[in-house]
Amino acid sequence: MMTTLYIDRKNLRLTVENQAAVFYENDTRTATVPLHIIERICIKGSLQLNASVLGKLGEHGIGVLVLSGKQQQAALMMPNTKLDARRRTLQHTQAQDPEAALRIAKNLIAEKTERQAQLLRRIGQTALQHAHRLHRPAEQIQALVQAVAAAPDSDSLRGLEGAAAACYFQAWQSFLPASLNFQGRNRRPPRDPLNSILSLGYTLLHFEIVRHLHLCGLDPCIGFYHNLQHGRESLACDLLEPLRPQYDQWAIDLFRQHTLQAQDFSDTPQGCRLKKSGRLRYYRAYEEHAKTWRTHIHQACRRLLNHLCQSTCQPELALGELQLWDNPDAG
Template sequence: MITLQNTLYVMTPQAYVHLDNTTLRVDVEHEKRLQVPLHHVGTLVCFGNVLVSPALVHRLADEGKSLVLLDGFGRFKARMEGPVSGNILLRQAQHRGASDAAITLELARSCVAGKIRNSRTLLQRGARETKDQEDAGPLTTATQHLAASLRSTAGASTVDELRGIEGDAARIYFSSFNYIIKPIMRDQFQWSGRTRRPPLDKLNALLSFLYSMLMNDCRSALETVGLDPQLGFLHVVRPGRAALALDLQEEFRATLCDRLALTLVNRGQLSDGDFETREGGAVLLADKGRRKVVAAWQERKQEEITHPLLDQKMPIGLLPFMQARLLARSIRGEMVSYLPYLAR
């Protein structure tokens, strides 16, 4: 259990959340684990098999507080709200912002800058940790190029220009990816660049699978705070496309997905048997491989970090939810600009 900005996240399986006079109480195996005044809680978010008493459900509805249900993997299932809700006001602000070129540009700039900054941090770590100077040189050069791309985001005057900067930065980043793979693993995980729809090698298959799980988490986070995941600022709005979830996903790709993929590869935790090749050359994770990656993903999400802006410890899995709340505050005009998560 963790409370962030008046939102209580209950992640312990079989936890029982109920009213105790004017407090909200969380019991696990009939033992009290947490008790907080109800007026301190604005939203209750339950992951997986968490029980909520009917009395608490009614009380939350009466007081205009939200109850959000996610499955055990963090995918959004439902949100319950009483008759008084600020979400319509938030969504109105979101639609106004999407129609305002200046607001759209600034939010898109934050998304791109966060992605490039975190990508550069991953390459810098790779350059520090490699024992081969022939690998360190290209990685250092790539970080210099990404630093220039990061500076360019400040001068971009249109969203299309930002998309161009982001595309160039991604090309530089992925062209250096092979140097972070340990030499002994490069034959097994050959890398010649990012391929999608379908992925054409094992590492691309791994990245695509991790990105899809991250996408689910980002969409759930936006639904939880009441934002419309379809209406984005950087990504073009299309029917059936969760453009805002794609926007939020950008700052986490390198930190959460790419770093985990490289860890699994470099530690030899995945082998040829964890992948399968389909007709036409598409490479996908086999069932055994998916189970391994999901387990590693869930373990990674339980690790704690200190949020650099809030200076508060939290599980890594809650980062998208925290950033979604900051994004909502920015859209409402409560923050001067949106501050993406920057890995250390």
């Protein structure tokens, strides 16, 4: 069974010995994890490792995400996966065609907007005291789903997506407890506990998407909704959009079920940050639910690749080889 290994401790050193990840603390061997069960490693803290260790992790197809600095900015080291240049050529061609790119972008944003409306309706159904305050914004967002389908260009589409997001997050203020101090979506840095969790989760899911795009032979940097931008995996940003409402529901439930509470966070000049005890509970809960998200990501990557192949009359690129990735946790 493949898994994600989260490392969040100080004074650790990582080596690779006899097909296993071996951890030392103050030169004392403290833990050993077989490499064949690790799919990805997420590092936060002062872990020591050298270039040869990164190379060995890459040889085993293990992706590494490092969350560093006060704002937990992500640095990514990808394994040496076998890419398909013909698939990327299809992707580049479609991305340069404004009509083709707009069709793909509209599908992504329509799916995201529909799920935002569903989330508000679901909360209204499970918390009846909030139902009357959530009915109207849910209907407003649902109406925007139809407008998205008719958007004439990318600028109009971005305006509709922004309008839906503003309505969506404003509605959150009607049901979230005052202790969370949520006053709308904010980031870089996040200023309240829920925004802190949203930013952290979006970063982790972005990494998951980048990895699956590599496995499917697509270029994470060439998007259809998000434009080219230096240092940004625009296609990963595209595919994250429909997934955000699913993560949002889970993030809200972390607080509603008291897995996390306001006291698990600290306010600093760099923004609202999750304390270590809260991080341990968060990562444990995240990994328990991540299989569902990875399945969704895998399916989204496949759908996009199939669409690109079918629309360019090259269906052979969507068959046979892609069966290698039928198991979303294969790596």
